[in-house]
Amino acid sequence: MTVAPPPAPPGPPGPKAPAVKRHHWIVRLTHWTTFVSLLGMIMSGLQIYSAYARFGERGGPYYYNAFQDRQFPAFSRLGGWLAGALNWHFAFMWPFITGGLLYLSYLAYSGEWRSLLFRPRDIRGAIEMQKYYLRLRKDHPPQGKHNPLQKLAYTFIVVLGALSVLTGFAIYKPTQLSWLTALFGGFQAARYWHFWAVWIFTGFLVVHVILVFVVDPPSLRAMITGWYRGRFPSHD
Amino acid sequence: MTDRRGFLRLAAGAGGASLLAACRPILLDVSRLNDWVGEKVLFSPRRLARQYDVSERTAHLPSYFISPTTPMLKDPAAWRLRVDGLVRRPQELSLDDLRAMPRTSYTVKHHCVEGWSAIATWHGVPVSAVAERCEMLPGARYVRFDSFDSGYSNGWDLASAMHPQTILAYGMNDNPLPVAHGAPLRLYSPTKLGYKMTKYLVSMTFTADRPGGYWEDQGYPWFGGV
Numbered sequence: 001m002t003v004a005p006p007p008a009p010p011g012p013p014g015p016k017a018p019a020v021k022r023h024h025w026i027v028r029l030t031h032w033t034t035f036v037s038l039l040g041m042i043m044s045g046l047q048i049y050s051a052y053a054r055f056g057e058r059g060g061p062y063y064y065n066a067f068q069d070r071q072f073p074a075f076s077r078l079g080g081w082l083a084g085a086l087n088w089h090f091a092f093m094w095p096f097i098t099g100g101l102l103y104l105s106y107l108a109y110s111g112e113w114r115s116l117l118f119r120p121r122d123i124r125g126a127i128e129m130q131k132y133y134l135r136l137r138k139d140h141p142p143q144g145k146h147n148p149l150q151k152l153a154y155t156f157i158v159v160l161g162a163l164s165v166l167t168g169f170a171i172y173k174p175t176q177l178s179w180l181t182a183l184f185g186g187f188q189a190a191r192y193w194h195f196w197a198v199w200i201f202t203g204f205l206v207v208h209v210i211l212v213f214v215v216d217p218p219s220l221r222a223m224i225t226g227w228y229r230g231r232f233p234s235h236d
Numbered sequence: 237m238t239d240r241r242g243f244l245r246l247a248a249g250a251g252g253a254s255l256l257a258a259c260r261p262i263l264l265d266v267s268r269l270n271d272w273v274g275e276k277v278l279f280s281p282r283r284l285a286r287q288y289d290v291s292e293r294t295a296h297l298p299s300y301f302i303s304p305t306t307p308m309l310k311d312p313a314a315w316r317l318r319v320d321g322l323v324r325r326p327q328e329l330s331l332d333d334l335r336a337m338p339r340t341s342y343t344v345k346h347h348c349v350e351g352w353s354a355i356a357t358w359h360g361v362p363v364s365a366v367a368e369r370c371e372m373l374p375g376a377r378y379v380r381f382d383s384f385d386s387g388y389s390n391g392w393d394l395a396s397a398m399h400p401q402t403i404l405a406y407g408m409n410d411n412p413l414p415v416a417h418g419a420p421l422r423l424y425s426p427t428k429l430g431y432k433m434t435k436y437l438v439s440m441t442f443t444a445d446r447p448g449g450y451w452e453d454q455g456y457p458w459f460g461g462v
Contacts, residue, residue, distance in 0.1 A: 052351035059296040059354070082350065083455035084263075090457075091266040174347060175285045175427050175462045176278045187345065187353050 022219075022228035024110065030103035031223055034161075037096040038205075040088060042198055043078035047085035050077070055192040063192050093168070100161055115145040118155035122148040157204055164197040264455065271459035279461050281395045285426035288343045293409065294354035297346065299416035300430070302450065306415055307385040307436045315420055317404070321380070321441035324371035331406060331420055337361040337369070340403050344426035347462045358424045359407030364398045366440070376442035381423050381434035390423070390434045391447030396461065401426055404437065432460040 023031075053069050056062035079085025107113040118126075125148035131137040133149075141147070146154065170181040170190035184190040212220050218230030301307055309315055317334065319327040343357040363379070379397045382389045396402060405424040406413050413419045418435025425433060431451045441447075452458045 048351070052348070057354060058294045058298070058352050083451070086349070086457065087263040087267045087455060090270050091263055093270075094266070173274070173278050173462055174345075176280065176283065178286055187347065191351060 019227040019229040020233050021226060022222040023226050024106065024112075025226065026102060026106040028223055028226060030099040030106070033095045033099040034103070037092040037099065038201060040078060040092040041096060042201065043076060044085040044088035044092065045195075045198060046072040047077040047079045048082060048089060049195065051082045055195070056188050063188070065192075065195075090172075096161075097165060100158075100165070104158070116151060116154050118148070118151040122151055126152055153204070153208075157201075160197060160200055160204070164194060164201070167191075167194040167197065170194075267455075267457055271457055274457075274459045274461045275393055275395070279396065279427070279459075281399055285342075285344050285401055288345065288355050290343050290357060292355050293343065293357065297354045297356050297417070298352075299414075301385045301418075301435065302388050303386040307383070308415060309384070309420070312420060315438075317421060317437055318439035319366060319370045319441075320439065321443050322373040322376040323367075323442055324373060325369075327366075327370050329366075334361050334404060334406060334421070338365050340401070341407075342401060342426070344401070346426070346430060348430040349456065349460070357409050358403065358405045359410075360403035360405035360421075360424060362400060363402045363404060363423075363440075364400065366404065367398065367442070370442075372442055375444050378443045378446050380441040380443055380447035381437060382439045382441070383418075383434050383436040384438050385436040388434065388436070388450045389447070390432050390449040391443075391452065391458070392432070393446075393459070396425070396427060396459075399425065399427055402428075404440075427461055429457075429460040429462055431456060 049067075050071050053067065053071070054062050055065055062068065077085070079088045107116060125141060125143070128137065128141040129143075129147050129149045132140055166180060167184055167190045169177055170184050171187065171194055174181040174187045174190070181187055181190055184193055216230055216232055218228060219232075222228035222230075299306075316328040316330055319329065338361060339359065340362050341357060341359045343355060346354050346356060367376075377394050379392045379394065380389060381392065402423070402425040405418075405422050406420060408414060408417055413422060418437070421437040422435040423433045423437065432449075446458075449458070452460075
């Protein structure tokens with residue numbers, strides 16, 4: 001891609017670097033609807049988990065689970081009881097899936113997927129980038145809009161989102177969608193993977209937020225207003 | 237300072253709680269929408285649930301009822317299933333009447349809304365055979381199932397009730413239905429969550445309007461299909 005001249009910032013020009021347009025409104029909208037609905041799905045999911053806090057057919061054997069027969073703290077649960085939590089969970093299903101599909105459609109339509117999709121040819125770059133982060137390499141490797149490790153993270157999280165939706169449907173309709181449930185190894189196995197997705201999402205969320213605040217705080221503003229004014233303007 | 241902080245915390249808590257309370261009607265509306273998707277889009281009146289081998293039966297199938305103690309009949313011999321509502325020929329069926337009707341047996345997985353599952357064998361008569369016997373009228377769109385378990389009941393859509401695997405079960409795991417699992421007769425279907433399968437049956441009523449149900453009226457999904 002060639003570098004287009006940065007468009008004028010919306011407000012009065014600042015004293016520092018010129019603002020650059022970073023995120024389309026669809027990306028910003030779906031980012032935040034995903035954040036809210038994911039948080040709601042995790043919290044109502046932890047309440048749903050309280051109703052039967054183990055994985056495996058009745059009578060066992062049960063799958064390894066560090067949280068077996070445990071309750072999560074009240075602040076982390078949503079819905080109050082099983083029925084309330086189920087209704088929250090199935091309500092958040094709509095914005096979560098709609099937002100995800102809208103985001104992917106935008107990436108496909110705009111061509112932006114090219115700068116986000118991690119492909120085999122990014123493996124080498126990812127290793128170089130990892131070396132840089134581990135101080136095994138002094139200079140920052142050349143990159144496009146996102147470095148290969150970012151591509152890996154953002155591709156992985158979309159795959160994880162898709163897997164959590166699919167395992168969710170496998171649990172939701174194990175008879176009508178029995179082929180899907182069988183694909184994940186059965187009803188209890190699908191429940192297990194669905195639960196695992198929670199912890200991977202939570203881990204991603206923590207690292208994602210830490211990186212924003214430690215490495216590039218202006219990127220938070222960019223995800224709200226669309227305009228970026230920081231240390232890492234477009235690398236395109 | 238602490239007072240103000242305490243007040244703010246209280247206000248935030250109350251605000252949060254009332255915000256959540258305000259969401260309840262919306263949540264129930266979305267739940268109805270999800271019921272509609274479950275019934276009209278995902279449910280197939282012909283698709284059969286997978287059957288298992290009897291060797292795959294799970295040892296522990298817990299029993300649930302809402303009465304403080306196991307519901308029991310004083311005089312089991314006097315028990316009859318009443319079939320009425322939008323039918324041409326209302327029925328009073330004894331257990332022997334039901335046993336003389338077409339028999340269905342299957343070994344299937346039971347899915348509880350709580351998240352557990354267990355495999356068991358069930359023996360009974362298809363609800364569709366009962367509907368035929370009582371000559372269900374065209375206006376019937378729902379079936380209401382009532383029990384002697386402290387008024388526990390369920391409402392079913394007709395398509396789910398007429399599914400070939402929806403049965404009135406009088407047997408479990410090659411034996412008569414145990415008291416702990418709804419004796420003398422319970423509803424069973426591998427296309428529904430456990431709470432939709434009324435135990436300790438006394439009557440089934442064909443209706444034009446959608447009947448509620450014990451858990452359904454308290455916020456659990458009405459369709460409850462799996």
